[in-house]
Amino acid sequence: MHNTLLVWTNELGSLYTFKLVEKLVLVVSDPAVFMKLAGNGPEALPKAAFAVQGAKELGPGPDGIFMLLDFHSEEYKTVRKTLAPAFSLENVRNISPVACEHAQHLASKWAGGLEVDKEGDCGATVSVAGNIDVMEDLKKSALSVFLNGVLCMEMGEAEKETFLKNLQEGMAEVTLRVTNPLRQLIYNAMPFLPWSKRLAENFAAVNDLWILIFKRMREQAPYSETDFSLLACFWRLEHVHGFDDGRIRASLAAFVVAGFETNAGTVAWALYDIASHNEVQKTLQTELRTAGLLHEEGSPNRGRPITWEDLWGLPYFTAVLKESMRLHAIVATTSTIREADRDVELGGYYVPKGTVVWAPLTCLHCSAHNWEDPLAFKPERWLVPKGAKGDSEKAFHPFGYGPRNCIGQNLGNIVVRAMLMELISSLWFDVPSCMGSVEDVRAREEVGMTLKCRGRDL
Numbered sequence: 001m002h003n004t005l006l007v008w009t010n011e012l013g014s015l016y017t018f019k020l021v022e023k024l025v026l027v028v029s030d031p032a033v034f035m036k037l038a039g040n041g042p043e044a045l046p047k048a049a050f051a052v053q054g055a056k057e058l059g060p061g062p063d064g065i066f067m068l069l070d071f072h073s074e075e076y077k078t079v080r081k082t083l084a085p086a087f088s089l090e091n092v093r094n095i096s097p098v099a100c101e102h103a104q105h106l107a108s109k110w111a112g113g114l115e116v117d118k119e120g121d122c123g124a125t126v127s128v129a130g131n132i133d134v135m136e137d138l139k140k141s142a143l144s145v146f147l148n149g150v151l152c153m154e155m156g157e158a159e160k161e162t163f164l165k166n167l168q169e170g171m172a173e174v175t176l177r178v179t180n181p182l183r184q185l186i187y188n189a190m191p192f193l194p195w196s197k198r199l200a201e202n203f204a205a206v207n208d209l210w211i212l213i214f215k216r217m218r219e220q221a222p223y224s225e226t227d228f229s230l231l232a233c234f235w236r237l238e239h240v241h242g243f244d245d246g247r248i249r250a251s252l253a254a255f256v257v258a259g260f261e262t263n264a265g266t267v268a269w270a271l272y273d274i275a276s277h278n279e280v281q282k283t284l285q286t287e288l289r290t291a292g293l294l295h296e297e298g299s300p301n302r303g304r305p306i307t308w309e310d311l312w313g314l315p316y317f318t319a320v321l322k323e324s325m326r327l328h329a330i331v332a333t334t335s336t337i338r339e340a341d342r343d344v345e346l347g348g349y350y351v352p353k354g355t356v357v358w359a360p361l362t363c364l365h366c367s368a369h370n371w372e373d374p375l376a377f378k379p380e381r382w383l384v385p386k387g388a389k390g391d392s393e394k395a396f397h398p399f400g401y402g403p404r405n406c407i408g409q410n411l412g413n414i415v416v417r418a419m420l421m422e423l424i425s426s427l428w429f430d431v432p433s434c435m436g437s438v439e440d441v442r443a444r445e446e447v448g449m450t451l452k453c454r455g456r457d458l
């Protein structure tokens, strides 16, 4: 879907329409129009109900897993205002050591799988790596960071794997329902089908986790006024604002789902981009070495622990991460779908009520009209104030824009930076031949990711 929309966008321009079943869809990649429809001015539009309807079974609330569609509603404003303090920089700051620790475990696990060949080509110690399913490992790790760091909970390895499998199958179905609503009808009408039964099990299993977290929220109560942990903020929704169980669990579900896979996917794609650009990887290593962070292979220099300042203080690292986030929009294409709830004028065009207004981040981030050489991985473009065509920052919104932008972006930024920095400080990554070329990977739109890693012959 990402790729098709991008091809159409490059052919048809920054605003165009097509018909999806009986709906008129307006696709937007003009940065100024995107900011208007996602912002909070008169042209702002609510989320499209049809895009989240198929997700009802993932959570118990009236809209299933998701929070409310209309950001103008008082209920939505209360949710956002009550939960936002949990993601202030101050509040999530202490999660970076947790993320570093989990990334260290991953690095040791991946490095532990290496065979060491003492007779390497140049006489130095060379490690030979096997292929690693980095996406699966990163998902588990990012889930652990969220559970340990944000919710102060532990979960066994086997339970984590079962939860992830059920969530993956449930989410895949939810995504398919957006373009094929018949699936929901069949599921509802024929619960006896093995397919429906399996799905019902997937949904029930993920709901069990929301129930567990909800119980924990109540067990830990009462919370002090100065406690802005996520559970304390959720508890306030119940006790100060009178939200019922179902609504709380539905929002909890949204936060857990949004709060770890995004981080894992962002780190995995950054590792892929780094692994497929050796010069970039070498430059990153030089920056990490200069900062004293590189764990040198075969040397007593282990590199010092990553500090809070390091997370924000390495310009090349930041440029690499931004460039990777530009190329790979990690949130589902469907999450930025809005629907005109009235006749509205957008970018000088009349948009009738009922039009689906779709602003896929891939089109904003990778279209030829917004970027020079849009599909090339060029971290340098972020090292000059106006590197891209026009004002690059206006066409770069990996965390969305406006009142419905990512509430967890501080946490996301911290976890992603900490995990990525720790991993590339420890290992050298390569792309195995089974992944194919960069073009093959892009064309597949796969969420899986296999890489190789090895010690550095420094």
Ligand code: HEM
Pocket: 038, 067, 080, 254, 255, 256, 258, 259, 260, 262, 263, 266, 330, 331, 335, 336, 337, 397, 398, 399, 400, 401, 403, 404, 405, 406, 407, 408, 409, 411, 412, 413, 416
């Ligand atoms: C690198 C990691 C992440 C990326 C790239 C990302 C991206 C996004 C984007 C683009 C949106 C807005 C979609 C729209 O405009 O409709 C969004 C919304 C959201 N994100 Fe994130 N996110 C990340 C991490 C997180 C984390 C760690 C959390 C923590 C719980 C989180 C929670 C949410 C929630 C709850 C929303 C819905 C907000 C609302 O509708 O008011 N995200 N995210």
